[in-house]
Amino acid sequence: xxxxxxxxxxxxxxxxxxxxxxxxxxxxxxxxxxxxxxxxxxxxxxxxxxxxxxxxxxxxxxxxxxxxxxxxxxxxxxxxxxxxxxxxxxxxxxxxxxxxxxxxxxxxxxxxxxxxxxxxxxxxxxxxxxxxxxxxxxxxxxxxxxxxxxxxxxxxxxxxxxxxxxxxxxxxxxxxxxxxxxxxxxxxxxxxxxxxxxxxxxxxxxxxxxxxxxxxxxxxxxxxxxxxxxxxxxxxxxxxxxxxxxxxxxxxxxxxxxxxxxxxxxxxxxxxxxxxxxxxxxxxxxxxxxxxxxxxxxxxxxxxxxxxxxxxxxxxxxxxxxxxxxxxxxxxxxxxxxxxxxxxxxxxxxxxxxxxxxxxxxxxxxxxxxxxxxxxxxxxxxxxxxxxxxxxxxxxxx
Numbered sequence: 001x002x003x004x005x006x007x008x009x010x011x012x013x014x015x016x017x018x019x020x021x022x023x024x025x026x027x028x029x030x031x032x033x034x035x036x037x038x039x040x041x042x043x044x045x046x047x048x049x050x051x052x053x054x055x056x057x058x059x060x061x062x063x064x065x066x067x068x069x070x071x072x073x074x075x076x077x078x079x080x081x082x083x084x085x086x087x088x089x090x091x092x093x094x095x096x097x098x099x100x101x102x103x104x105x106x107x108x109x110x111x112x113x114x115x116x117x118x119x120x121x122x123x124x125x126x127x128x129x130x131x132x133x134x135x136x137x138x139x140x141x142x143x144x145x146x147x148x149x150x151x152x153x154x155x156x157x158x159x160x161x162x163x164x165x166x167x168x169x170x171x172x173x174x175x176x177x178x179x180x181x182x183x184x185x186x187x188x189x190x191x192x193x194x195x196x197x198x199x200x201x202x203x204x205x206x207x208x209x210x211x212x213x214x215x216x217x218x219x220x221x222x223x224x225x226x227x228x229x230x231x232x233x234x235x236x237x238x239x240x241x242x243x244x245x246x247x248x249x250x251x252x253x254x255x256x257x258x259x260x261x262x263x264x265x266x267x268x269x270x271x272x273x274x275x276x277x278x279x280x281x282x283x284x285x286x287x288x289x290x291x292x293x294x295x296x297x298x299x300x301x302x303x304x305x306x307x308x309x310x311x312x313x314x315x316x317x318x319x320x321x322x323x324x325x326x327x328x329x330x331x332x333x334x335x336x337x338x339x340x341x342x343x344x345x346x347x348x349x350x351x352x353x354x355x356x357x358x359x360x361x362x363x364x365x366x367x368x369x370x371x372x373x374x375x376x377x378x379x380x381x382x383x384x385x386x387x388x389x390x391x392x393x394x395x396x397x398x
Contacts, residue, residue: 323359
């Protein structure tokens with residue numbers, strides 16, 4: 001999927017082989033980014049012929065992607081009809097597989113969740129496949145009048161082009177064909193992607209204004225593991241068979257409080273993931289001869305924000321190793337920005353000092369400063385990523 005940059009619309013329009021598709025994407029993107037907007041305003045901004053814009057608008061309206069919302073002010077003559085994305089209509093069905101839980105959800109064109117269900121992820125691939133098919137089929141039946149497409153986010157190596165999940169390290173799953181099976185069972189189009197890549201694409205298309213116009217950035221997804229998504233020149237970089245971005249396994253230290261999914265105690269994942277935060281916290285409790293605490297990362301973040309010393313120390317130490325890893329990314333790839341997502345981003349004011357310290361030390365003389373920011377995708381970035389795999393197809397030039 002290629003991103004259409006509105007400020008480069010003129011150049012995009014000039015390509016004869018894809019003119020119809022590109023013009024459609026340009027108009028749809030203008031409606032998304034500038035709504036409420038009129039046909040005349042779109043024609044003026046894009047320099048497209050007014051009749052061309054009207055024809056495209058009619059098609060988008062018939063496809064249920066946009067809607068009319070009344071009239072605007074007139075500078076003379078008839079008042080213009082204003083347009084926006086159509087909301088409340090089911091468009092995308094997202095499947096977000098994580099090591100702990102799996103979520104299936106239906107969303108509208110604006111990414112708003114209309115229906116969702118969470119259930120525990122199981123370690124048997126066959127059983128997991130059956131569960132996903134069951135839950136997805138239930139939602140497909142519920143929204144049987146809508147033209148849905150499915151996006152799947154997985155915590156492993158996924159080949160976007162073939163739809164195959166090559167490897168999920170947490171469960172030692174190889175060649176998981178959930179995409180093919182789900183397509184056969186539902187007769188719907190299915191797109192599958194690594195969770196960090198899906199999150200990076202969601203930042204590119206639906207993230208905050210500060211990141212959406214940056215063409216070279218990386219996302220660092222902190223969860224049970226650590227994943228990175230790479231955006232170069234406005235496009236996702238997947239590498240061979242989708243295996244790019246596995247920086248969670250680079251060595252950043254030693255004697256980690258937990259094992260990495262690959263079995264090492266030296267990997268970035270073992271030293272800076274959510275499970276390492278929880279392990280550090282419980283190690284501090286044991287030193288005080290207190291009981292082991294079964295908490296979530298969100299719980300620890302809230303405790304740290306209230307000033308609980310052990311939670312603060314666990315997060316700061318994790319932030320230090322997160323910063324070391326980000327420093328290596330900056331030295332090796334020199335992106336314009338790094339976006340951190342996951343529950344740990346809720347403790348930004350606690351960890352950002354460590355992160356920014358390493359960031360400054362990684363930028364070479366004469367190079368611009370790297371922008372370090374938190375995700376704007378909310379508490380479910382990988383779910384938004386899964387849904388985005390469908391939505392981005394609507395906005396992208398394939």
